[in-house]
Amino acid sequence: MKLILLGAPGAGKGTQAERIAKVLNVPTISTGNILREAIRNGTEIGLKAKAFMDKGALVPDEVIIGIVAERVAQPDCAGGYILDGMPRTIPQAQALEAKGICMDAVVSIEIEDAVIESRMTGRRVCSGCGASYHISANPSKVEGICDTCGKELIIRKDDTPETVKNRLRVFHAETEALKDFYASLGRLKLVDGDQDIDDVTREILTAIGVEA
Ligand code: ADP
Ligand code: AMP
Numbered sequence: 428m429k430l431i432l433l434g435a436p437g438a439g440k441g442t443q444a445e446r447i448a449k450v451l452n453v454p455t456i457s458t459g460n461i462l463r464e465a466i467r468n469g470t471e472i473g474l475k476a477k478a479f480m481d482k483g484a485l486v487p488d489e490v491i492i493g494i495v496a497e498r499v500a501q502p503d504c505a506g507g508y509i510l511d512g513m514p515r516t517i518p519q520a521q522a523l524e525a526k527g528i529c530m531d532a533v534v535s536i537e538i539e540d541a542v543i544e545s546r547m548t549g550r551r552v553c554s555g556c557g558a559s560y561h562i563s564a565n566p567s568k569v570e571g572i573c574d575t576c577g578k579e580l581i582i583r584k585d586d587t588p589e590t591v592k593n594r595l596r597v598f599h600a601e602t603e604a605l606k607d608f609y610a611s612l613g614r615l616k617l618v619d620g621d622q623d624i625d626d627v628t629r630e631i632l633t634a635i636g637v638e639a
Contacts, residue, residue, distance in 0.1 A: 437550070439546075441558075443624075452506070535606050554578050
């Protein structure tokens with residue numbers, strides 16, 4: 428199963444990708460996590476991406492397409508994968524098709540802009556594995572520590588209200604059109620993202636025809 432999770436920043440893509448990946452037993456490919464790791468490691472890609480990410484802008488398509496093409500060619504992706512946060516532009520989606528990276532399903536996690544602010548102010552992410560938590564809706568078992576890898580939870584630099592506003596603007600201007608793109612290919616499913624995390628997971632699994 429090759430699945431794309433679409434949605435605004437804060438819609439719950441990372442949270443759901445982790446859960447669905449466990450059910451499907453496939454890896455999750457989060458371009459945001461890959462880029463943040465590249466920044467931490469000071470790689471060339473990280474240096475290129477940092478200024479865009481800090482202001483909530485999109486990293487250039489060619490950088491993203493290169494990252495994903497390389498990642499999906501790894502052996503652990505042979506049985507499928509979940510793309511979280513990619514594609515974010517029509518050229519990125521076209522590049523996937525052109526490279527023969529055809530997805531089985533595309534799920535858009537639907538959420539109103541008004542809900543996103545509280546999601547972002549309460550988000551904490553693992554500095555090691557990138558797992559996403561929320562101080563009230565999805566807290567870690569031990570405050571400030573990742574349940575999965577035990578590393579410290581941090582606030583993302585781009586989760587400030589000003590940057591979130593810009594990321595939402597970019598989402599509506601550049602990314603939302605992907606819904607029409609995938610609807611016209613007959614692959615789009617819509618899921619209500621404004622419900623409990625477990626309910627969203629259930630709805631996604633139903634949408635892609637998988638029994639939990
Ligand atoms: P995205 O990857 O789409 O940017 P995340 O999965 O990181 O979004 O979720 C954003 C924030 O909202 C996180 O703090 C997460 O714990 C929280 N969250 C995710 N899904 C829900 C939900 N259904 N209800 C409440 N909070 C949620
Ligand atoms: P995310 O972790 O998905 O919220 O992504 C964080 C930031 O990484 C975004 O605001 C962009 O700057 C950058 N980014 C992640 N994925 C992409 C993508 N597919 N295209 C362009 N920029 C991206």
